[in-house]
Amino acid sequence: MNDRMCDFWDTLLRNERRANKQKNNVELNQKIITDLLETLCPEFPSKSIQVHPFGSRILGMAGPDSDLDLYVDIGNSSALYSETLTDKVIQEEKIITKALQKNPSKWAFLANVEGHCPVIVARHKNSNIQCDISFSNSMICGQSKLVIYIFELQPIARLMxxxxxxxxxxxxxxxxxxxxxxxxxxxxxxxxxxxxPTVYQFQDQLIPDVGPIRSVDNQFL
Incomplete structure (x- = not known):
């Protein structure tokens, strides 16, 4: 094995250990989630708010500067992707933004990233970790769960x-x-x-709840 090949494996294993450390730092993630809940709950007194981490840090493939992706479920865990921003989403974005700005001891508000699925970017002061906060599309959490399942089926995928x-x-x-x-x-x-497995095999015996739905005779509805 030549020096270049040794360096390749050394670098890959070093990056994997670093990603694993971030993935397994449950205490730090929970601290950030707790601070976000304490910031947002007073602004939504009639809602049951939950915060779900997802993305590269949770999947175990993060780099040293990776953000922590957080999905805020504002009492609507079934919120799915929409091509059109609703008045409700726009209002929730304003409330979350103001809540972060009102808590400068915990958060440094950085930006609002507009689009079909708005993202609020803020830095958690205590950990100095940048957080990308989503709140309008619960599918992103489901996608992370699917990727975790795929990594369990074929661990080499994460290393790749x-x-x-x-x-x-x-x-x-x-x-x-x-x-x-x-x-x-x-x-x-x-x-x-x-x-x-193929997408068809992944979907075997499942009824899709997003996109075209097949009828019993295999026609799109």
Missing amino acids: IIYLRGWVKELQIQSAFRSHLLVLMVIFFLQVRGYL
Whole structure:
């Protein structure tokens, strides 16, 4: 084994250990979640609010500067993706933003990222971790659970993504290859080669609740 190959494996294992450390830091994640709940609950007194972590830190593929993705369920865990921003979503974005700005000892508000699924960006003061806060699309949590399941089926997938994240960072092309694209590419690669089930096999015996729904005669409804 030559020096270049040794360096490859050393770097990959080092990055994996770092990602595992972030994934397993449950206490830190819970502290951030608790601070966010304490910040938001007074602003939604009639709602039962829950905060769910997801994304690269939870999946065990994060880098040293990775954000912590958080989904805020404002008493509506069934909120699904919509192409149109509703008045309710716009109002919730304003309330969450103001709540963060009212708590400068815990949060440094950074930005509102607009789009079909708005994201509020803030830095948790105590941990100095940037948090991307979503609140209008619960599908993102389900997607993380699916990726975790895929990693359990084929553990090499996570190592492949960790390697690719380092590769795109080294080439400075992160903007073109965001993490979710790398996940899709790796899953597709492994599916084509028969190391992961197909989408059809994943959906076997399941009734989809998003997108076109098939009837019993296999026609789209």
